[in-house]
Amino acid sequence: MTMPAALLSLERLDCPGCSSGPLSFALRPGLSLVRGGEQRGKSSLLRLIAAAAAARGLGCFLADPLDPAQDPTPARAWLAALREQQAAGWRADIAAALGTAFALDEHLDKALFMLSAGSRRKLGLVAAAASGAAITLLDQPFAALDGRSARLLGELLAEAAEGRERAWVLADYELPAALAGVPLAATIELGD
Incomplete structure (x- = not known):
């Protein structure tokens, strides 16, 4: 190969x-x-x-879901902003499947400061995989x-x-x- x-x-x-x-x-x-x-x-x-x-x-995709400046942003809005930035390649099917697999669905309406570091990191991983970058x-x-x-x-x-x-x-x-x-x-x- x-x-x-x-x-x-x-x-x-x-x-x-x-x-x-x-x-x-x-x-x-x-x-x-x-x-x-x-x-x-x-x-x-x-x-x-x-x-x-x-x-x-x-x-290119590089995002920091742990950035304190993002604390008041709801998780769903944070993902939506990244979806807009990555519109050309964004895969909604991957975002939905990974969001469920990482058990994030119930947290999407919470502000980022309400999520654990692990959940915030998982949110970033969903966006990374779905970005298509x-x-x-x-x-x-x-x-x-x-x-x-x-x-x-x-x-x-x-x-x-x-x-x-x-x-x-x-x-x-x-x-x-x-x-x-x-x-x-x-x-x-x-x-x-």
């Missing part, structure tokens, strides 16, 4: 906040890992990737998830790893155990 073409290639990217110096990498369809220790620039790199994708006209960026998506939700996310990302159209980028300290054995399109090391 031939390697799919890169959706985004970055050469000698200066990442302020990343402690590893200029970075060069290509994001191809499938699942990639940005691995790094505490304060090594994982979140900064995701924001730089999002900016680079936008500058090239690529659809060519590049989907996830910052520590397994944090604060219950076991059942972590297994569901593992299945979702294992399926994404086999995908041929979207590049999913997961930033975390290590490859989560739920993804052991899942083929990665790339690993971007930021050091410990």
Whole structure:
């Protein structure tokens, strides 16, 4: 099987906040890992990737459901705003199915501040999967998830790893155990 073409290639990217110096990498369809220790620039790199994708006209998804500025926003309205931003590729069927699978249906009319960190993170994962974005960026998506939700996310990302159209980028300290054995399109090391 031939390697799919890169959706985004970055050469000698200066990442302020990343402690590893200029970075060069290509994001191809499938699942990639940005691995790094505490304060090594994982979140900064995701924001730089999002900016680079936008500058090239690529659809990109990066959202932070834990942002305190969003606290008063009802969950349903938060999803609706993201649906508008991602209108070209939004998959309502995926949003509905994952919302039910993550047991979020009963929480959609609550303000985000009323949801646990895990529920807010699950809301972000629903939006990420439904977005249809060519590049989907996830910052520590397994944090604060219950076991059942972590297994569901593992299945979702294992399926994404086999995908041929979207590049999913997961930033975390290590490859989560739920993804052991899942083929990665790339690993971007930021050091410990």
